[in-house]
Amino acid sequence: MHSWRAIYRFVRPYQAYLWAALAMLFGTTGLGLAGPYIQRQIIDQAILGGQRERLAPLLVALILASLGRGLFLYLRGYFQERVGQQVAFDLRGALYDHLQHLTPAYYARTYTGEIMSRVTGDVERLRQFVTSGAVDLLNSVLTFLLVTVVLFRMNVPLTLLSLSVSPLLGWVVLRFDRTIRPAWRSIERQAGALSTTIQESLSGVRVVKAFAREPFEVERFRRESQEFAQTQIQASRIWAHSFPQIDFLSGLSWVLLIGVGGWQVSAGRLTVGELVAFNGYLWSLIWPVRNLGWLINLFEQSRTASDRIMEILDAPVDIQSPAHPVHLQIQGRVCFEDVSFSYDGPATAVWEAGSTGAVLNGGGQRGRRSGTLHHFSLTVEPGQRVAIVGPTGCGKSTVINLLLRLYDPSEGRITVDGVDLRQLDLTEYRRQIGVVAQETFLFSTSVRENIAFGRPNATEEEVRQAARAAQADAFIEALPHGYETVVGERGVGLSGGERQRVALARAILVNPRILILDDPTSSVDAETEEAIQEVLKRFQEGRTTFIVAQRVTTIMDADWIVVLDQGRIVQQGRHPELMAQPGVYRQLFAGQLGLPAQPRPQEQGPAATLQPGPAGEVCSCR
Amino acid sequence: MPVGRLEEEEKFAADFNPEYLRRLLQYARPHQRRLLIILGFMLINAAVGLTTPYLMGRAIDTYIAQHDMVGLAMLTAGYLAVNLVGWWASTQRTLRMSQVGQEILHALRMDLFTHIHTLGFDFFDGRPVGKILTRLTNDVNVLNDLLTNGLLNLLVETFNLVAIVILLLALQVPLALVSFSVVPALVMLAFWLRPRIRDAYRWVRTRLSILNASLHEGIAGVRVCQAFAREAENLRRFQQLNQINYAANMQAARLNLLFGPLVELTGTVGTVAVLLYGARLMAQGRLTIGLLVAFLGYLGRFWGPVSTLSNFYNQLQSAMASAERVFEILDYPPQVVSQPGAPALPSIRGEVHFDHVTFGYEPGRPVLQDFDLHVQPGEMVALVGPTGAGKSSIISLISRFYDPWEGAVRIDGHDLREVSLESVRSQVGVVLQETFIFSGTILENVRYGRLDATREEVEEAARQANAHEFIERLPAGYDTVLSERGVNLSLGQRQLLAFARAILANPRVLVLDEATAYIDSQTERLIQEALQRLLAGRTSFVVAHRLSTIQRADRIVVIDHGRIVEMGRHDELLARPDSKYRQLYEAQTRVARSLVGEQAS
Structure with missing residues (x-):
């Protein structure tokens, strides 16, 4: 009920249309009753009663009634459609807007498919309800009542008899509705199982072939397919045992009408015209009852739909710009001051570097407190390059997420040029940061638009310059339509290296003061990496740079390297120093350099200067 | 703005191809007899439906007019019996039809799936799984619907149409001709207006899928959007698509809303014509009131056949599009095949x-x-x-x-x-870069390497692969259910699982x-x-x-x-x-x- 009220907020602006539709409803229902009534007059008076002169006007009236009703029907439908579509439009927009501002934590615990089905399926269900729910319910009730009144005035016993079928009919309809729904649910479930089987078998086709498991897969599919067929047959069995019954009961009304009505006419208590009119009205007694199940369904579905929609709209947007932000032209001094952070909520997960995180990389961390950060302090001067390394789940991605202000710290603060991030306008701040992530998300649009992503109004020439700087120009020109080639999920597939260059161009175009390299070369091969490294190096010049990487070649010439383990700084320094001392860093990277995990004694540098300092020691801010 | 490129929609309709229809009918052939029985039940049903107006007319003319209450009671009883037969026939038809239909569907699906698994990587590369999935589900459904419902309904409704025409002509030739006058208008509506409505809704569907694709990207790429502060621009573009979708919907609705009133109006015009002419005929004593009532009853029954015929044409077109897609797969040649009668490779040493x-x-x-x-x-x-x-x-x-x-x-x-x-x-064992995890337990996933392996053997293989330790730490050990392409395992863990699989295959x-x-x-x-x-x-x-x-x-x-x-x-x-x-x-x-x-x- 709560969510319905919340949804009504979206209906209110258009409620005038609803009222108009209701007004039209009286027209359509009223004129709908007129048809059989006029027919009765025609038969009784003009044809059987011999008043031939009444025939023409009555026929004209019949046509006029039909025309009028058609007009009302059209207008009613239009108003209903209008309000439904408007509400759907507003809901979609509101959902999209809201979804864009939710934190990674929300996406880590919600599947993309789930969100999609809410914004598509549930909005559509709700639209149907807004369009037809209330008006159709009223239409059913109004028609049934009015027809009953009209029939009573014509012939009481016959009316009572016709009505007597209704409860029985209603009972069958409701029973059908109750039994068919679990059957439909199991069809849905089984359809899901079947498509999962297909999907897996096809996505994993390499494994299937490698192990020569085709017969096994076919057998598995046969079972699921058969099961699916069975559930369908099961459902149609319910259908077969209810629907003909409903038809029969509807037909029974006519049997009664012919028998009892005929007798009444014969006895002179009913005219032939009235019998014909009765015949015309009967359907109006039957369809509202037959519609019952559908209406109940509509109501229930729309209630769950609105619950599910409101769940999204009610998800809090944690990160917002302050009301009176500080405007800042960033120089690039970044300071983490005793920052602690933990992902709260029951199912926390780190949003790992990939941008497709919504499909969830963090599942493995569920329940574990990974990605937390304890008393993290770090000062980075403008133009300095800092690398953050450590084993999976150590908190490196958290540092990046905090710096981007995708989250706020639980304790401590992060300042840029001395200003707390929370005092800055979010958009303005993020515009001055560039990110190159591990996996580049390309949108299904032209390469040009993908590069201009952070600055949609960039000129053609600026885009090309950025692409040239990222060494992406050559391969883009070689694409079928150059810069206008559509890439992404539905376009031309780019290789890992090409994607990374597009991502680089994207970041270069923004010309950021702070640059975040979130493991940018982990998914490309060594050669491509070398090529990209060069571009990266040039790009980093003069910008404050944060590097998160698993490859030693990416980090070793950083000005400062911070080693994290379980959310704490365990080592920091420069590459040669860290390499020379035993510890997490050496263990992490020795293998990549073909060196033993422990330094040989003569390799060991002056250890004294490089002991893992207590947290906060290096921070000189405040 | 290249919004139109977000989604290329699959073809909705294709020209009639007798070869496709012939191949499709192959699937119906084994069920010939049962389909004929179903047709029989459908015809019974149709006949039952046709009796109502006639009986009404008979009741008025013969029994009510002559006050023959016994006759009326008999007629009523007879009508009740006819309805009972209708009930029975309708139940039988539904039961049998779903049985046959599902069997045909199953056969089609199996043929497709089995064939797909003989195909080489050239087929899978550049063909998204989603598209193949649609063919195995939607397209197959469309074809089945044509084979069962479509063809049978066509026959039944043709029967209906012919029966009404004959019946009316038998009752009163001139009035019958007057009633037929509604048919051209109905044909117009069915064959001219309805295709336009359908096209309008296809357009709506295309727009909606573009809208949804944009939404999906917005969600999948939300991190990039936030990092680049793109929210406002994205919303603006989304709202553009949203607006187009809204307009397409209203456009289709405006057309669609015409339909019901026009059909109703046509019916009224027909009624008026029959009443006008009928009144004259009655005055001349060439028509009874009962027959007039019967005619009015039949007038409403032209719509069913006309509508079904126009629908069938459309159904045939979309079925042809589906058939094209399905047969494209069935006709796709496998890349590598065993020579017929090729001997098995004996146990190898490994050179x-x-x-x-x-x-x-x-x-x-x-x-x-x-x-x-x-x-x-x-x-x-x-x-x-x-x-x-x-x-x-x-x-x-x-x-x-x-x-x-x-x-x-x-x-x-x-x-x-x-x-x-x-x-x-x-x-020959293969371990790929990306370990594919099937939904199911760890045990089942490792056992994929050798289907008849015992639990002990699986555990041993996992131990060899250094996977045992982490598996044991999972909530349900070897019986932990993995899902969604195995996202709840880390990359390294998945690699170890693949090793275990290969060790088991030995x-x-x-x-x-x-x-x-x-x-x-x-x-x-x-x-x-x-x-x-x-x-x-x-x-x-x-x-x-x-x-x-x-x-x-x-x-x-x-x-x-x-x-x-x-x-x-x-x-x-x-x-x-x-x-x-x-x-x-x-x-x-x-x-x-x-x-x-x-x-x-």
């Missing part, structure tokens, strides 16, 4: 010989050229070289995922093309495409250890990325442009002054080592 192999994916562009390599049983070969050098092609040929253009691949002297496919693949020849991703050192150590056990005693081909793996190889084969440039052990190759391997090796480690060296000295 692999690439005998002057030339191979490529596109004609005229060979990837491997005159590639000749002889590998002894138990030897470990590391394949090294730049991307596109031909490493993946080599390992694909060993499992006979492809056949060479020239030369031959032999295992223990048997040309792979001369033995059965299944016997090759069951003796192949003599193993092909391994090493993962490129960097994994933390702890897991890395576990993987290296497991790898050692996995490779022990088997002939193995490893596309190697890790130094430690390469160093362990019995032979390193350096490949460039589809040819072997050099071969030898790690230290041998490093010792050669101008070795390509040395260059590759140094490129990866030089800088780093020198930095460490400086520090050390």
